[in-house]
Amino acid sequence: MKILAQKYIPYAEMLAKIGNNAVFIVDKDEHYYFISDKFKLFGYDDIPQNNSNEIQDYPLKRRIHPDDLAMKELIDEKIREFLSALPKEEQVQYKYIYDYRGMATDGVYRRVTNEMQRLEVTDDNYLALGIIEIAP
Numbered sequence: 001m002k003i004l005a006q007k008y009i010p011y012a013e014m015l016a017k018i019g020n021n022a023v024f025i026v027d028k029d030e031h032y033y034f035i036s037d038k039f040k041l042f043g044y045d046d047i048p049q050n051n052s053n054e055i056q057d058y059p060l061k062r063r064i065h066p067d068d069l070a071m072k073e074l075i076d077e078k079i080r081e082f083l084s085a086l087p088k089e090e091q092v093q094y095k096y097i098y099d100y101r102g103m104a105t106d107g108v109y110r111r112v113t114n115e116m117q118r119l120e121v122t123d124d125n126y127l128a129l130g131i132i133e134i135a136p
Contacts, residue, residue, distance in 0.1 A: 004120050004127050005033035012036065012129060021133035028080075028125045065109050068100035072114075088121040102134075110134055 005025050016023040016036035025034040061069060075098060083091045095117040101109035115131040 001027045001031070001122075001125055001127055002033060004122075008119050008127065008129065009034045015129075015131065019131070019133075021131050024130045024132075025119070025127060026130060027127055033127070063103045064112075065101035065103070072098070072100055083118065091121045091126070092118045094118070102132075 005027075008025055012023045012025050012034045013036070015021075023034070023036040024032055026032050061072075064072060075096075079096055083094060095115060097113065097115045099111055099113050102112035103109050111134070113133050116128050118126045118128045120127045
């Protein structure tokens, strides 16, 4: 997946530069291949550098409200079931968007909008682009 991710990182970097949102590339097993520095918008400075060993297993979900995390994981599972029933070439045609509460560094939960779209699908994995923004 790392080789496939390299193909999309320049596009993710471009998206991160033009928007006021955080951009990432992740696989099915939640290994991150790119995390934009815009995650600092959320007030955190522990975002790992791209190309470091720490980026592989960065736990973004630890900042999601526990009630919302349970619902997010349920929604993610239903989406995975739906998409995996489709041919690989169709799976990349869907984008899903949902909101949840994310904790800022001041301990206050704020509404966050999360967009995900699969970029590439293999027999046993997929690569997805994620865009997160703090909702108004």
